[in-house]
Amino acid sequence: MGDQDRIRWRTLRRGVLAARRDGRHLGTVERGRRWLAVDAESEPIGRFRTLGEAQAAVVRPGADRAPMRSSAAGPTVLAALVATASAASIAAAWPVLAELIR
Structure with missing residues (x-):
């Protein structure tokens, strides 16, 4: 067997x-x-x-790993989330920043 x-x-x-x-x-x-x-x-x-x-x-023992194609949307979605979070943080902090600049 x-x-x-x-x-x-x-x-x-x-x-x-x-x-x-x-x-x-x-x-x-x-x-x-x-x-x-x-x-x-x-x-x-x-x-x-x-x-x-x-x-x-x-x-299959010791099988070669086939390359896994990643989704092109992954990095794009991450970049969009980072940009949105950055913009929201700046908007929220703007009144304080404006006072510091004066």
């Missing part, structure tokens, strides 16, 4: 499966726009087109 035979996949909820081998958690795969594979420490392995590719990445 090979390693693949000992791997058990269990559905945790719709679109989320967890892998175990010999009672040890190996990782999970979750369906989104693509299949997201995550290792036993909840570190992303990569995004895959098929369930089979994602499952193979979880159970």
Whole structure:
């Protein structure tokens, strides 16, 4: 019996499966726009087109990590929040600043 035979996949909820081998958690795969594979420490392995590719990445020992493309909106949203907070802080402090300048 090979390693693949000992791997058990269990559905945790719709679109989320967890892998175990010999009672040890190996990782999970979750369906989104693509299949997201995550290792036993909840570190992303990569995004895959098929369930089979994602499952193979979880159970493959020493699997190479596929680069995870980050959302372009993340840095943009952060910059907008910082700018808004800065503007609000200056507006709130303006009366005090105006008195100090006089």
